[in-house]
Every structure is written in C-alpha cells, then in structure tokens.
Amino acid sequence: MSDHLETGRVEEGGLTDLDPRQKNVLRIRAMLTGLVPLALLSIGDFMLNREFGFPFGWAIGLGVVLYILTVLALPGRRYRRWGYRTDERAIRIASGLLVRKETVVPYDRVQHIDVSRGPIERVFGVATLTLHTAGSYNSTVDLPGLAIDDANRMRDDIRAHISQDLA
Amino acid sequence: MSEEPERWSRLHPATLAIRAVERLPQLVLGLPAAAYFIGDSGILVALLLAVVGLAASMLFAFIYWRRFTYWVSAEQLVIESGILNRNRRTIPFDRIQDISLEQKLLARLFGVSIVRIETGSSGGDEGELNCVSREEADRLRDRIRAYRADTAVSADAIDENTAAAPPPLYGMTFGRLVVAGLFNFSLVFLAILGGVWQYMGSYLPADYLDPSRWIGDYREQAIGLVSALSVVSFVMLLLLVGVVTGLMRTIARDFGFRLTLTETGLRRKRGLFTRTDVVIPLRRVQAGIVSTGVIKRLFGWSGLSVQSLGSDGDAGTHHVVAPLAKPDDLIPILDALNLPPPPPVDDFTRVSSKLIWRSWAQDGTALAIAVVIASFFWSGWPSLIALAPFILIAPVLQYRAHGYCFKKDILFVRRGFWRPRVTILPLAKVQSVTLVRGLTQQGFGLATLAIGAAGGSAATPLRILDLDESTGRRVLGERLCIE
Numbered sequence: 001m002s003d004h005l006e007t008g009r010v011e012e013g014g015l016t017d018l019d020p021r022q023k024n025v026l027r028i029r030a031m032l033t034g035l036v037p038l039a040l041l042s043i044g045d046f047m048l049n050r051e052f053g054f055p056f057g058w059a060i061g062l063g064v065v066l067y068i069l070t071v072l073a074l075p076g077r078r079y080r081r082w083g084y085r086t087d088e089r090a091i092r093i094a095s096g097l098l099v100r101k102e103t104v105v106p107y108d109r110v111q112h113i114d115v116s117r118g119p120i121e122r123v124f125g126v127a128t129l130t131l132h133t134a135g136s137y138n139s140t141v142d143l144p145g146l147a148i149d150d151a152n153r154m155r156d157d158i159r160a161h162i163s164q165d166l167a
Numbered sequence: 168m169s170e171e172p173e174r175w176s177r178l179h180p181a182t183l184a185i186r187a188v189e190r191l192p193q194l195v196l197g198l199p200a201a202a203y204f205i206g207d208s209g210i211l212v213a214l215l216l217a218v219v220g221l222a223a224s225m226l227f228a229f230i231y232w233r234r235f236t237y238w239v240s241a242e243q244l245v246i247e248s249g250i251l252n253r254n255r256r257t258i259p260f261d262r263i264q265d266i267s268l269e270q271k272l273l274a275r276l277f278g279v280s281i282v283r284i285e286t287g288s289s290g291g292d293e294g295e296l297n298c299v300s301r302e303e304a305d306r307l308r309d310r311i312r313a314y315r316a317d318t319a320v321s322a323d324a325i326d327e328n329t330a331a332a333p334p335p336l337y338g339m340t341f342g343r344l345v346v347a348g349l350f351n352f353s354l355v356f357l358a359i360l361g362g363v364w365q366y367m368g369s370y371l372p373a374d375y376l377d378p379s380r381w382i383g384d385y386r387e388q389a390i391g392l393v394s395a396l397s398v399v400s401f402v403m404l405l406l407l408v409g410v411v412t413g414l415m416r417t418i419a420r421d422f423g424f425r426l427t428l429t430e431t432g433l434r435r436k437r438g439l440f441t442r443t444d445v446v447i448p449l450r451r452v453q454a455g456i457v458s459t460g461v462i463k464r465l466f467g468w469s470g471l472s473v474q475s476l477g478s479d480g481d482a483g484t485h486h487v488v489a490p491l492a493k494p495d496d497l498i499p500i501l502d503a504l505n506l507p508p509p510p511p512v513d514d515f516t517r518v519s520s521k522l523i524w525r526s527w528a529q530d531g532t533a534l535a536i537a538v539v540i541a542s543f544f545w546s547g548w549p550s551l552i553a554l555a556p557f558i559l560i561a562p563v564l565q566y567r568a569h570g571y572c573f574k575k576d577i578l579f580v581r582r583g584f585w586r587p588r589v590t591i592l593p594l595a596k597v598q599s600v601t602l603v604r605g606l607t608q609q610g611f612g613l614a615t616l617a618i619g620a621a622g623g624s625a626a627t628p629l630r631i632l633d634l635d636e637s638t639g640r641r642v643l644g645e646r647l648c649i650e
Contacts, residue, residue: 135619
C-alpha cells in the first residue's frame, strides 16, 4: 500500500496508478488518432498553396508540432490523471486532463462486468475493466490500463461482492 | 407446452376498418401529385390508381390480420404473426412489466383499443395487439394483473364501473384542466401553420407573397395603418393564439385525467381524442419530480412526474402523474410512491455562491469570443452585447433557485428559476456518482456532483452544481453511496 503514498495525490484520497505499460498504449493510440488531423492539415496546406498562393508548409509545420506534442507530452499527463482505489464497498476511478472526473461506483450497484483487451492493449499486456450500472448516466464506467491479472482479480472480487449482497 | 388451437383468437375486425380510414389521407394527399404526373386528361386514371392502391393495401392488411393470432394461457401470452416469415413470440406473465392501453379517436368509435406489453428487456414494446375490443383488453389486463398479484383469475378482478373501484388518487376537474391549459401557453400552432403553409405554398400563385399584390395603389393608406396600435394588436393576437393553443392541447391530452392505485402500480387514464391507459409499476419508479413554473408557483400550483425504469418505448421515461395540483393533492400520490414530499425551501443547503462568478467568467468569455469573431463577419455585432444583462442576471437567479437537502435516506435537489423543480431521489436508487471539475471550476475550486440514476437522461443527469470542492468530496463520501 506504500505505493499509494508515492503518487503524492493525498488530497484526492491516495489513488493507485495504472500499470506503467498503459502509457505506451496511450502513446500509440495518440500516434494513430493524430494521423487524421495531420493528414487533414496537409491536404489543407496543399489546397491553400495552390488555390490562394499561401506559403507552402506552415499548416504542415503546425500539424507536425501539434502531433509531436500530442504524442510526446499528452499521454504522460493523461496517464498521470488516471487512478483508482478500491475499498470494501465501492470503487473510485479518477481521470481527465482538462475536465477532471472522479466516479464512485458501489459494488452492489454493478450489474455486470467486462474485461476487454484491444490489439494494442494485448501487445502491452494490459486490459480494460468495464463496470455496467443500471443508471442511464454512467451506464458504463471504464477503468483501462490494468495489468491483465489485476483486471481479472478485480473482476472476481467485485463479483464476489455482488453475490454476497444478493445472498 | 401444449397447444390449444381452439383458443387462438384474432384481432378485432374493426382493425381493418381503422386501417382503411387511416390510409385514406395518404391517398388524398397523393392524388394531386399523381394527377400532375399523368397530366390533365388522367384524373380518372389517377382516381383508379388510388382505388387500386387502397384495395391492394387493404388486401395486404386483411392477409396480415388473418395471419395474426394470439392466445392467452394461464401464465403466458403467445403471439403468432407474419405473412411469409412466421414469428411466434411467447411472453410469460412473469416478465411483463407494463401493460398500457391506448385508444385513438377512431378506435373509440369502434370500441377497440391497442394493448402494448412491455417486458423491459430492451425498453421498447415487446408485444402489441393492435387492436382488440375494449372488453378483451380489460380482460387481458385483469388476467395478467391478477396473475402478478398472485390471486386467482376470479371475480375480484377490479372493474372501475363497480362500486368496489378504489377512489382515484388524483383526478382533474374540468375547471382545473382549464387552469392547466392557461399555464401551458404554447406557440406550437404557429409552427404547424408554418408547416401547412410550406406544404400548400406550391399550390398557390407564385406572387402571393408580393405585398404590392395586396396593397397595390393603397400604399399611402397602408403605411398609415402600420402604427403602434397594429403592432400591439398583432402581439395580442399572438398571445391569444398561444393561450388557445395551450388550452386545446392540454384539454386534448389531459381530459378526464384519473390516477388510481392498483396492486402493482399507479394507473393513469387520460385523453380526449386519444385515450391512454397506462400502468406505472411502483417497483420501477426511481425518482419523483415536483415541477412548477415561475408564474404557476405564485398560485401554489405544481405538477408531479415520476422517473421510471425504461418503459413507454423511447418516448422518455418520465410519466406525468399529476399535471396540476396543490401541495396537499400530491401527498397521497407521493405516499403511494413511498416518497416524502419536498421539504420547505429553508431546509435546502445552497451551493457555493462562487457559482455566480464561475458562470460570469465562463459565459462572459464565451460572449467575448463570439463578439470578436462576429465583428469580422457581421456589421451588427454590437447587438450581441445586448446579451450581457442576461449573462449577468441568469447565474444569480440560478444560484438562488439551486440547492440540495438530505432527509434520512432521500436526496432532494431543487433547481431552475424559470421552471423550478425538486427531484426526490432515494439514495437506494443512486447507481453511481461522479465528481466533475471543469477547467473554470478548477480555477474557482468548485466541483459538480453528477448522480447516475436509472431511467433518467444520460446527457443531463441529476446534478448538484458548483459545490466547494471539499464540500463536494464530503457529500460524495459521507452522504451518497451509503446504504
């Protein structure tokens, strides 16, 4: 439990960080999703250059700078905003770079649980735990970036809580 | 499962007549188009086509009617339908959450009714009998209800015509209906008029919109007529149209409003032309919402609706159970729902007054950006500054109208200046809570609590806005999510 203290976010209740490998997942996702705006900016650059005689390359330059920023700087920050804590009754999940969210889901309100792994997550050995609640808001609550063993263990723990409550 | 073919029944034959009448308008509207394509000589041909079309669609409807059968056993409803692809659906009474009856105007003439059966598996209608006779509908519903209430299908099936019928929890006299109608000021009529105009416009002469056609040589007199007086009378006319529209809509929807308590839920009947009969199962009710209006409140009127777990198809999951009531009228309904009435305003805790500053900062920035952008494209950009007073006043009113209150295991949240409402949510129905801190809120040290409950809106959940962050965390940790 000492690793909770090392995160230095005591004011938010000592959250556990995600698996460090999740940083790579976020980075690769940023690389892929960043390609779309980069391509759009490049096309725009060509168009502006040809149709209106704008100097060639400034939009591409802007795109490349933004791309590098999103790939290098943002995934790390985004990763650091994620955190979770489980106690005996509920799970608390924090996330969000600009708009910061902390969601609390009591175990006895969980309808069912998914553990899912996309291709990138599989490469890095992490998984996403998804909790389904009956609410229309927060009907699914995701906790990505768990080591696969942790994800399975948490799923089993929460399931045990659910069946206890039903008994 | 033993089949009992002798007990298969069909829908009421009047269904076919209703179908035919329902399809007529489409044909009538299609006639001008058909005549246009065929040319002047072909009006007879067009009529003939229309008759053939109607006959074909009626034949189809007849075959469908022939092939649609259902039977009701002691514990399930079986529906077989489909012309080519036969589909057999079995709905066990155990799974039936909601049965509603609906009678449109035509259906009332024929004494038949649509029966909708919902099992709550996907939120939509899982079974629809369109239409059966009124007696059959009542029999079916009584049977299912009796089954669910674990009593025999016997004489105690309640008929509201007998003396044994329970007194209504809430009903509307005609006077109250009129009052409700007056509050439902609505300009939707103008929108309909606009739509009709757009549709009919193509049949009118092309220059009918040209004022010179109407005014012609009388221009001098016409200008004199457009005086302040005519503007005032135009506004009065608009108001009158709004009042009359609201009145008509309300009377059409809520005529004969009656709410009774049955073994499983609240039963609501209402409607002048389209008569609906809906049962809202008590155990699916998640929250109560007492709503009023800025003027309604002055007269002490409010309305009650309930938020219920997926039913009524996708038409929203809020059922109005009392459109217009005095606080005392609401108490028996809330009692039946096992919800307490809203506490007095003084019992509510206000959120942080920094809400006002946060809104000013946020909306002011948005306005400034809009003004800057508009100034490039639009010469009328200074008129945007007229929004500033609203931006200044609205947050103050919002702040004063907003608050929350915990009483035992119930959360009350009041909100809204223009349409004040109090949400009554038992903590046992709270599914999740999210503490949200947006960019501006972080600057002011504020946090919003968004509360996930079933049956509400996913986009706009119940929110307690702009608490101090520490207060928000305390409320989240100590008051919410506690059994």
